[in-house]
Amino acid sequence: MGDWAGVVIGLVLSVVLSPGLFFQLPGKGRPVDFFNFQTSGISIFVHSLLFFAFMVIFLIAINVQISRG
Template sequence: MADWGPVVVAVLLFVLLSPGLLFQLPGKGRVVEFVNMQTSGISILVHAVLFFALLTIFLIVVGVHIYTG
């Protein structure tokens, strides 16, 4: 049996936390900007930290598992 939980969670978080897609934290002119499709180095760093934190929470604390087979 294959555990697809980590793969699904990582892909969903990667898509949702792409800087500029849904929101950008910090934005160019404001603290948070929505759907501007622009990014900066600090924004990439903030979104990477958010990705790692949420991925850790979902996989270790919550224990998301999706088994196939």
């Protein structure tokens, strides 16, 4: 009940991996676009896979825990 790692890591990853905010995989004309504030269906799918992979790595493989107290 006191483990905040999932919430904090999920929040940070959702901001960082928002398609088009910092980068977009794949871009419109290039493999990677930076700061274009646009998105496509395939980039949403790729960023969702990256989000899931990083969540699994941080929460299950590394077992990051943030506890109160």
